[in-house]
Amino acid sequence: xxxxxxxxxxxxxxxxxxxxIRYIGxxxxxxxxxxxxxxxxxxxxxxxxxxxxxxxxxxxxTQFGIKRIHEMLAAHGGFVIKPAKGSGGKGILVIEQRDGAxxxxxxxxxxxxxxxxxxxxxxxxxxxxxxxxxxxAVIEALIDFDESFAEYSYEGVPDIRVIVFQGYPVMAMMRxxxxxxxxxxxxxxxxxxxxxDIASGTAIRGVQFDRARHDHPDTGHELASLxxxxxxxxxxxxxxxxxxxxxxxxxxxxxxxxxHGPMLLELNARPGLAIQMANGEGLRKRLDLIERQPEGVSxxxxxxxxxxxxARSSELERVAQEAAEA
Amino acid sequence: MSRLPFxxxxxxxLVTGIAMSxxxxxxxxxxxxPGEQRQVWEIEAQxxxxxxxxxARVEMALPSTQPGFRVxxxxxxxxxxxxxxxxxxxxxxxxxxxxxxxxNQQLYxxxxxxxxxxAEAGDVPPPRPVPNVVWEPPYDTAAQEVxxxxxxxxxxxxxxxxxxxxxxxxxxxxxxVRLLLTQFDRSPLLLRLFHQAGVQARAVxxxxxxxxxxxxxxxxxxxxxxGNESALFDPATGQRGRPDNLLLWENAGQSVLEVQGGTNSRxxxxxxxxxxxxxxxVRSQVAKDADTLLNFSIHSLPLEEQALFQTILLIPIGAxxxxxxxxxxxxxxxxxxxxxxxxxxFIQTSLVTGxxxxxxxxxxxxxxxxxxxxxxxxxxxxxxxxIITVIAIISLFSVLSFRMGLNAGLQITFFPMIILSWxxxxxxxxxxxxxxxxxxxxxxxxxxxxVLAYLAMNNPWIxxxxxxxxxxxxxxxxxxxxxxxxxxxRLLELRRFKPVTED
Numbered sequence: 001x002x003x004x005x006x007x008x009x010x011x012x013x014x015x016x017x018x019x020x021i022r023y024i025g026x027x028x029x030x031x032x033x034x035x036x037x038x039x040x041x042x043x044x045x046x047x048x049x050x051x052x053x054x055x056x057x058x059x060x061x062t063q064f065g066i067k068r069i070h071e072m073l074a075a076h077g078g079f080v081i082k083p084a085k086g087s088g089g090k091g092i093l094v095i096e097q098r099d100g101a102x103x104x105x106x107x108x109x110x111x112x113x114x115x116x117x118x119x120x121x122x123x124x125x126x127x128x129x130x131x132x133x134x135x136x137a138v139i140e141a142l143i144d145f146d147e148s149f150a151e152y153s154y155e156g157v158p159d160i161r162v163i164v165f166q167g168y169p170v171m172a173m174m175r176x177x178x179x180x181x182x183x184x185x186x187x188x189x190x191x192x193x194x195x196x197d198i199a200s201g202t203a204i205r206g207v208q209f210d211r212a213r214h215d216h217p218d219t220g221h222e223l224a225s226l227x228x229x230x231x232x233x234x235x236x237x238x239x240x241x242x243x244x245x246x247x248x249x250x251x252x253x254x255x256x257x258x259x260h261g262p263m264l265l266e267l268n269a270r271p272g273l274a275i276q277m278a279n280g281e282g283l284r285k286r287l288d289l290i291e292r293q294p295e296g297v298s299x300x301x302x303x304x305x306x307x308x309x310x311a312r313s314s315e316l317e318r319v320a321q322e323a324a325e326a
Numbered sequence: 327m328s329r330l331p332f333x334x335x336x337x338x339x340l341v342t343g344i345a346m347s348x349x350x351x352x353x354x355x356x357x358x359x360p361g362e363q364r365q366v367w368e369i370e371a372q373x374x375x376x377x378x379x380x381x382a383r384v385e386m387a388l389p390s391t392q393p394g395f396r397v398x399x400x401x402x403x404x405x406x407x408x409x410x411x412x413x414x415x416x417x418x419x420x421x422x423x424x425x426x427x428x429x430n431q432q433l434y435x436x437x438x439x440x441x442x443x444x445a446e447a448g449d450v451p452p453p454r455p456v457p458n459v460v461w462e463p464p465y466d467t468a469a470q471e472v473x474x475x476x477x478x479x480x481x482x483x484x485x486x487x488x489x490x491x492x493x494x495x496x497x498x499x500x501x502x503v504r505l506l507l508t509q510f511d512r513s514p515l516l517l518r519l520f521h522q523a524g525v526q527a528r529a530v531x532x533x534x535x536x537x538x539x540x541x542x543x544x545x546x547x548x549x550x551x552x553g554n555e556s557a558l559f560d561p562a563t564g565q566r567g568r569p570d571n572l573l574l575w576e577n578a579g580q581s582v583l584e585v586q587g588g589t590n591s592r593x594x595x596x597x598x599x600x601x602x603x604x605x606x607x608v609r610s611q612v613a614k615d616a617d618t619l620l621n622f623s624i625h626s627l628p629l630e631e632q633a634l635f636q637t638i639l640l641i642p643i644g645a646x647x648x649x650x651x652x653x654x655x656x657x658x659x660x661x662x663x664x665x666x667x668x669x670x671x672f673i674q675t676s677l678v679t680g681x682x683x684x685x686x687x688x689x690x691x692x693x694x695x696x697x698x699x700x701x702x703x704x705x706x707x708x709x710x711x712x713i714i715t716v717i718a719i720i721s722l723f724s725v726l727s728f729r730m731g732l733n734a735g736l737q738i739t740f741f742p743m744i745i746l747s748w749x750x751x752x753x754x755x756x757x758x759x760x761x762x763x764x765x766x767x768x769x770x771x772x773x774x775x776x777v778l779a780y781l782a783m784n785n786p787w788i789x790x791x792x793x794x795x796x797x798x799x800x801x802x803x804x805x806x807x808x809x810x811x812x813x814x815x816r817l818l819e820l821r822r823f824k825p826v827t828e829d
Contacts, residue, residue: 003824005815013823015815017653022813063704090759118702125705127755189760210825280826 012282014273023287027166027248028269035245036267040084040138049244051237052263054080054255055141063124066117069139073116078142081116083123083135089186091128093119094156096142106155143263146229146256151221154178157255159185160196160228162235163271163283164250167242168293168302169235170286170310172196173278174226178208179218192216193278194223199311201231205280206316214316224316232303234262239299239306241267286310332811339804346797360601360790366398367535368598369573370436370630373583375591377427382587384433387531387576388418395573396442403434416450417578431588439573452551453528453579456521465509468502473523475500483525483552484566490519491548491564513546513561526551528579530558533595535571538633540596544575544582596630601790637670639792642802644669644779651775653809656816659772660752667742668772669779674740677780681773683723684741688769690719691750692757699754713747 008015014023035041046053057079058072073079077098083091093116095103102110120137122128129135145157152158156177163171173193180190187193192213195204203226206213215222228234238252241264251271257263276282289309297305350356373386388411391397402409407422422433461469476493480486494503494512506515513529520527531544548559558568568574576582585591644666651657659665672680694715698708720739749772757765782788791798815823 001824002820003827005820007827008815008820008823011823011827013815013826015813015819016656017816018813021811114702121702121704127705207825210822212825277823277826282826 008282012284012286013276014283014287016273019273023165023249024270028250029246032245032247033269036247036250036269037087038084039082039086039266040136042264042267043138045244046264049240051240051244052257052260054143054257054263054265057139057141059084059139060120060124060137063121066120066124069117069120070113072139076141080140080142081120081123082138082140083128084138085129085133085135086123087128091119091123094142143255143265144258146258148229149256151219152176152216152223152226154216154218156181156185156191159265160234160254160256161271161275162238162252162254163275164238164242164252165287165290166248166293166295167239167297167299168290169198169238169306170290171275171279171281171283172198172235173275174203174228176216178216180208187272187274187278192223193274194226195275195279195281196228197310197312197314198235199307201228201234202226202314203316204312204314205278207277210277222316224314229256230261232307235303235306236299237262237264239302243299280315281312329811332807336804336807339800339807343797343800343804346800347795350795350797356794358791360786364601365441366600367395367439367441367573368436368600368632369439369533369535370434370596371593372596372630373431373433373435373585373591373593375431375585375588377429377431377588379428380426380587382422382424382427382431382585384422384586384588384591385412385581385584386420386422386433386435386593387578387580387582388420388435389437389439389533389573389575390416390418390448390577391445392447392574392577393445394441394443394568394570396440396445398438398440400435400437402436407433415578416448417576417580419580427587450577452554452556453526455524455526459518459522461518461522465506468505469519469522472500472502472506473519477523483527483550484557486523486525487520487527487548487550487557487559488564488566491516491559491561494561495564513548516548516561520548520550530574530579531576531582532558532568532572532574533597534569535573535597535599537597537599538636540630540633542595542597544593544595547572547574549577549579596633598633598636600793636789636793637673639796639799640673640783640789641666641670642799642806643782643788643792646802646806647779647782648775649806649809651771651778653812654817656818657771657775658768659775660749660756660768661745661772664745664749665772665775666779667745668776669783671741672776672780673784677777680780681777684746684773684776686723687716687719687741687746688750688753691716691746692754695750695754699758709747709751712750713744716743716747716750 035045040059043053043056057076060066060069060072078094078096080095081093086092094106095111095116096106097104099110102112103116104110123135123137126134143157145153149158152174153176158174158176160172160174162169173195175185175187176192176194177185178190178192185191187207190209192206192208194206196202197204203223206215206223208217214224234254234256238254241250241252242248245267247267247269249269249271251268253265253268255263255265273283286309293305351358369389371386373384375382375384384407388400389395389397402420402422404422406427407424410421410423412419412421420435472490472493476486476489480489492498493500494507494516499507510518517527517529527548527550529546530549532547533542533544536542546561548561549556550559557566558572559566583591583593645663648659648663648666652659652662668680668684671684674680675683691712695708695712698711701708703711720741720743724739753765753769756768
């Protein structure tokens with residue numbers, strides 16, 4: 001049931017306290033938080049740095065403006081409504097398509113326009129924002145996610161979390177939503193986390209509820225063959241978020257769009273630690289290595305450095321081979 | 327980035343805190359433990375009145391040493407007033423006088439009273455019998471019948487008093503008594519009846535001592551004599567004998583407060599109990615005259631504020647428990663310091679009552695909040711609706727439990743209602759978004775934290791230390807600063823990350 005601090009240290013696992021003091025406290029300037037805590041600001045900033053993000057349909061900032069949502073959405077079948085200052089994926093409403101006057105969620109649940117308006121009203125009054133402060137609702141185009149991932153996801157869009165430390169991509173994982181996680185990509189709610197090799201963009205290892213997993217629990221598809229297209233571009237995109245925000249310890253959430261390729265979904269100045277579980281490896285050694293690197297290296301060089309030093313072989317393939325031999 | 331200043335500050339806080347505590351221990355003989363001590367009550371009387379503009383004269387009864395209590399020291403604060411202590415027939419009184427006074431006036435009197443079971447009363451002569459009690463018809467016959475009724479069923483003055491008072495109780499109140507009560511107040515009426523029956527008796531005023539109480543009033547008690555023996559009776563219940571926590575403030579049957587040259591006079595009492603060695607109690611009083619900055623102590627404040635501080639100084643202990651549980655253990659709570667406020671409420675209500683009350687309110691609140699979410703309300707309006715609901719639930723529970731004879735239920739009102747409402751709101755959203763499991767985890771974490779914080783804050787030794795040694799606050803500060811610097815693993819992380827270490 002319990003392990004010892006010594007064993008965790010040997011694995012290089014970073015704990016919550018260490019993350020907060022040693023990395024977030026030291027490398028993330030408080031002043032810069034609004035850039036990432038406000039998704040609208042992140043989006044506008046990303047546009048200036050030529051970083052692709054999902055198209056913006058519109059924003060609602062007043063209760064009065066809610067009445068205009070109907071017109072705003074008229075031309076769009078699917079869309080996503082999220083609070084600009086939300087955290088932990090709270091308050092994100094995904095509408096996949098319409099069915100007459102109804103809006104259909106990925107789960108198949110039907111919502112009326114009133115339901116959608118209530119959701120926006122809740123967002124504006126700060127229900128989902130940090131500290132309950134009044135918020136803005138951001139409406140984005142639905143991501144048309146790459147068909148090759150259809151087998152790996154249940155209802156939701158699989159996203160890729162890359163931890164970027166001082167501009168270097170240090171660790172990555174893909175989060176696959178499941179029936180247990182209700183289509184959400186949060187690991188503690190039951191999504192499957194798949195560690196991704198920084199060098200090749202292939203799966204290393206999968207976990208659900210902190211236990212090893214070799215296939216998707218709902219689709220039954222094995223995870224070993226998971227390979228992310230445009231991996232290098234994705235890493236460079238993630239790495240350039242460092243120049244964009246100047247935050248030293250950053251979680252970047254990316255998605256792969258069928259037409260536009262890798263896109264930045266959102267940034268996180270306090271990325272969680274579950275990525276270590278998905279990779280079966282602690283962050284500490286990689287972060288120590290990066291801390292010894294000089295400043296002022298271009299994103300492409302940083303990605304090349306990371307791909308060279310953080311290459312790993314898949315545990316999933318080994319498991320698959322062993323199974324085949326047996 | 328150098329951490330040196332940080333460690334210097336921590337060291338400085340620790341050294342100062344320890345030095346202040348040791349100084350207080352050595353200089354003022356405040357013991358480290360609350361044990362083997364005498365209980366000392368500090369009682370403060372505050373007289374308020376509105377002066378007419380001319381000369382004013384205020385006379386107030388003073389407590390004297392009596393069975394159960396010994397008066398140690400007394401102080402007054404009354405700028406501009408002349409003060410005299412009068413003593414006649416064993417009754418002590420303070421007389422304040424001033425030539426000219428206008429507007430609101432406040433006079434203070436405070437006394438330190440030692441709980442001393444062996445203390446002897448001063449000599450207060452028994453009241454003289456009152457020869458003629460005049461009643462107007464038809465009260466005269468009613469009074470006589472009431473007396474005869476009680477007289478026939480009693481053997482001596484004490485049993486007579488008991489019978490008479492019990493005839494005044496609600497269920498046995500006869501027609502005559504009801505008639506008399508339309509004209510007279512209960513206590514003066516009882517006294518008249520005693521006098522009429524030739525029983526020596528007087529009305530005295532007592533203060534019920536309860537720690538940390540403020541704005542208390544005196545209660546009337548009846549002292550009945552049989553020869554030289556006397557006994558106290560509670561005019562409300564007929565109960566005989568003095569409760570241990572009753573201090574007789576006025577014991578000669580005179581008025582408690584007399585004001586000339588003023589109106590709207592009022593007297594109220596605050597009190598606080600402290601444990602001190604009896605000798606030190608007296609000595610610290612001597613040292614008080616040489617008040618220095620080093621004797622920087624809460625005890626130099628007025629009693630009313632001291633009572634408040636007794637609780638305030640405990641809050642850092644509760645906060646420390648929260649910090650320990652979050653930083654070292656990794657327990658999730660709903661609202662960072664909400665558990666401390668709940669723990670403070672537990673101190674007022676006692677643990678079991680508090681826990682049951684808290685769970686009831688939150689559970690019912692969650693059900694009602696669930697309905698509110700269908701009404702599509704703005705957040706602030708919804709939380710306000712929850713606040714009103716919480717108040718309604720609390721009132722309902724109070725009334726219900728009172729009807730069922732559970733007085734403990736009344737204490738539910740000690741809960742911080744706004745905090746409860748936000749807890750309900752947050753739990754409800756958590757339920758919708760993350761499911762009941764997360765609600766159980768965070769709710770359970772909050773309860774566990776609140777209970778541990780309560781156990782720490784209610785510990786007699788911790789109460790003693792925090793209230794008597796202000797230096798402890800600095801030590802706590804240093805501890806919390808050090809905890810804020812802890813980068814090691816949390817206890818629950820040893821379980822969370824276990825799978826990683828397995829292969």
